[in-house]
Amino acid sequence: MKMQFRKIANADEPLLIQDSLDVSEVVKGRKDILAVAPLSVDLKALPAGTDCVQVVGKLSGDVDMMCSRCLTEVKRYMNIPFAETFKWLKQPVLPEDEDGELIYIKDESVDLIPYVEENFVLHLPDSVLCKADCLGLCQKCGQNLNEGTCSCDNTVIDPRLAGLKNFFK
Secondary structure, three states, X not given: OEEEHHHHHOOOOOEEEEXXXXXXXXXXXXXXXXXXXXXXXXXXXXXOOOOEEEEEEEEEEEXXXXXXXXXXXXXXXXXXXXXXXXXXXOOOOOHHHOOOOXXXXXXXXXXXXXXXXXXXXXXXXXXXXXXXXXXXXXXXXXXXXXXXXXXXXXXXXXXXXXXXXXXXX
């Protein structure tokens, strides 16, 4: 998914970039992600001033994750906005001259895959719930409390007062 920087910077019309990208390697180490479908990339590259190109659009795809409370499978459709601005680097940039909004490039051709993968990873949720009122699992027997109750004694005793528990017996 390469973009020819000079060609777009001097063009009158935007360049449409539509592709499908396999991002399964990016989330390979995450235990909470069960499967990830190829990401649909729909971008538009357009000139944005002198020696600048702005790439905007959206990334979309399905991700199968585990509920962080009950460990059931949750299928999520991700619709991620994408906006990056690239600037041609004529000379080395001093640290005080850097703009956090711009990505400085030196080569004629820019590979967009690392930027797409980065946006995808940054928009992944930290934790997913199958439903807002998910009860989770029993800490003692592992029963899914959304499916039914268990017979475990789940009374919580303050450890500071645990010595008094048998006082009145």
